Amino acid sequence: MEALESVNPISGDTIGYVNTTPLQSTTLMYEQARRAFQTWQNTSIKERLQYIRKLRHIIVEQLEDGIDIIHQDTGKPKVESITADLYTILDAIAYLEKHAEKILKTRKTKTPIAFIGKKSYTSYHPRGVVLVISPWNYPFQLAMNPVINAVIAGNCAILKPSEVTPLVGQWMESLFEQAGFPDHVIQVAHGGKEIGAKLVSEKPDYIFFTGSDRTGKIILQEAAKNLIPTSLELGGKDPMIVFKDAHIERAVNGALWGSLTNYGQVCMSVERIYVEKKIYEPFVVSLKRGLQNLKTELSDDADLGSMTFEQQLQVVQNHVSSAISKGATLYSGSHPKLNQNQGMKIEPIILTGVNHKMEVIQEETFGPVINVIPFENEEEAIKLANNSRYGLSSSVWSKDINKAKRVAGKLAAGSVLVNDVLVAIANPHLPFGGIKDSGIGRYHAAVGVTNFCHQKSIMVDSG
Numbered sequence: 001m002e003a004l005e006s007v008n009p010i011s012g013d014t015i016g017y018v019n020t021t022p023l024q025s026t027t028l029m030y031e032q033a034r035r036a037f038q039t040w041q042n043t044s045i046k047e048r049l050q051y052i053r054k055l056r057h058i059i060v061e062q063l064e065d066g067i068d069i070i071h072q073d074t075g076k077p078k079v080e081s082i083t084a085d086l087y088t089i090l091d092a093i094a095y096l097e098k099h100a101e102k103i104l105k106t107r108k109t110k111t112p113i114a115f116i117g118k119k120s121y122t123s124y125h126p127r128g129v130v131l132v133i134s135p136w137n138y139p140f141q142l143a144m145n146p147v148i149n150a151v152i153a154g155n156c157a158i159l160k161p162s163e164v165t166p167l168v169g170q171w172m173e174s175l176f177e178q179a180g181f182p183d184h185v186i187q188v189a190h191g192g193k194e195i196g197a198k199l200v201s202e203k204p205d206y207i208f209f210t211g212s213d214r215t216g217k218i219i220l221q222e223a224a225k226n227l228i229p230t231s232l233e234l235g236g237k238d239p240m241i242v243f244k245d246a247h248i249e250r251a252v253n254g255a256l257w258g259s260l261t262n263y264g265q266v267c268m269s270v271e272r273i274y275v276e277k278k279i280y281e282p283f284v285v286s287l288k289r290g291l292q293n294l295k296t297e298l299s300d301d302a303d304l305g306s307m308t309f310e311q312q313l314q315v316v317q318n319h320v321s322s323a324i325s326k327g328a329t330l331y332s333g334s335h336p337k338l339n340q341n342q343g344m345k346i347e348p349i350i351l352t353g354v355n356h357k358m359e360v361i362q363e364e365t366f367g368p369v370i371n372v373i374p375f376e377n378e379e380e381a382i383k384l385a386n387n388s389r390y391g392l393s394s395s396v397w398s399k400d401i402n403k404a405k406r407v408a409g410k411l412a413a414g415s416v417l418v419n420d421v422l423v424a425i426a427n428p429h430l431p432f433g434g435i436k437d438s439g440i441g442r443y444h445a446a447v448g449v450t451n452f453c454h455q456k457s458i459m460v461d462s463g
């Protein structure tokens with residue numbers, strides 16, 4: 001049996017192996033899931049919540065192990081493993097405990113005069129077997145959340161975690177086992193894109209994919225052959241608009257945090273900063289100072305982690321080289337290259353003199369690169385921000401809240417934050433997702449649960 005190797009991106013050491021799931025076993029996995037679904041779909045939400053609560057209990061009990069596994073498998077600082085990966089799932093479970101029954105209950109609807117005397121209802125029903133395919137940047141959160149929502153809605157789930165962070169995948173599998181879910185309600189398949197593609201070809205009843213837009217489009221094409229409904233949480237090139245009346249220090253901090261969290265390997269990383277001309281100079285000066293004050297070298301209390309995946313590092317290097325060859329300026333930092341004994345760490349940089357003809361502004365870089373562009377007025381800022389094939393998240397910075405809300409209304413993105421960055425996905429009450437090449441469908445809130453259901457309409461004439 002082949003094995004996936006886990007390499008700690010900081011030390012470069014091999015830290016473990018996880019056996020891949022044989023390709024020929026996917027058919028059996030689906031058969032088992034479909035059998036388990038016959039019973040699981042008839043359990044009450046209260047019963048399902050008991051398993052989810054047990055799962056939470058075990059996650060909390062093993063939190064220290066979880067922090068270490070995520071930290072070592074991805075290279076992100078321990079604190080980020082807690083706040084962005086582990087904690088969000090506890091929050092998502094708390095949301096479901098409080099709201100799942102209400103969200104999934106059968107609703108009476110109004111009956112118009114033409115149907116007088118009849119009663120009508122809508123009810124939610126699980127789809128069947130849900131395939132969840134997840135990425136490496138938030139390997140816990142982005143896998144766990146759809147699985148939990150799928151099973152709360154009464155589906156069985158097959159999870160294919162990323163091969164880049166296999167130890168997190170293995171840990172999640174053991175958590176599901178320990179939580180005692182009935183056999184085959186949740187199964188995990190380990191491996192790369194071959195097993196991902198095979199699982200898609202086995203005709204799941206729903207696919208929830210998180211990853212690159214390139215792979216998302218391949219999966220959607222495959223899904224279309226069998227009309228499989230699919231949710232796609234894809235990449236982004238999120239703009240941040242900073243007006244001259246913004247609180248500059250807060251905006252600079254937001255820019256650093258938004259661009260460098262998880263080393264920029266976040267779908268809603270700030271990847272384009274547009275700054276009103278009047279404050280452009282002081283803004284970039286403060287940004288450079290702020291960046292230089294961050295602790296980036298290897299140490300336990302470093303502010304920043306590491307690149308996780310070598311191929312992504314190459315994307316970052318290519319974007320930066322190409323931008324510089326087209327006239328961009330390295331305003332802070334040096335060309336991203338690996339330093340000896342620093343694992344997959346590169347120096348975070350600020351690029352100025354960038355424009356929309358450059359890949360670094362058009363394509364997702366997914367690394368510690370901060371691009372800053374000046375703008376003249378509100379209209380130009382909106383035009384620049386919307387000039388992208390992506391539309392995930394975005395932010396507007398101004399003390400004039402009416403102006404900020406007006407601009408928010410015009411931005412082509414799934415979410416807009418006013419005077420903040422990144423946290424759109426942290427609020428389980430807010431649907432999160434993208435438009436354009438950033439995806440289809442939403443994560444979190446009621447829709448995050450009803451995604452995994454089909455809605456049935458019933459009209460009753462008492463005869």
Ligand code: ADP
Pocket residue numbers: 133134135136137160161162163191192193194195196197198200210211212213215216218219
């Ligand atoms: P990234 O994780 O870098 O965003 P991908 O979008 O390629 O990159 O991968 C996300 C997830 O999709 C991973 O779990 C990967 O194994 C899986 N995957 C990649 N290609 C395919 C494919 N053709 N079919 C199904 N799954 C795939």
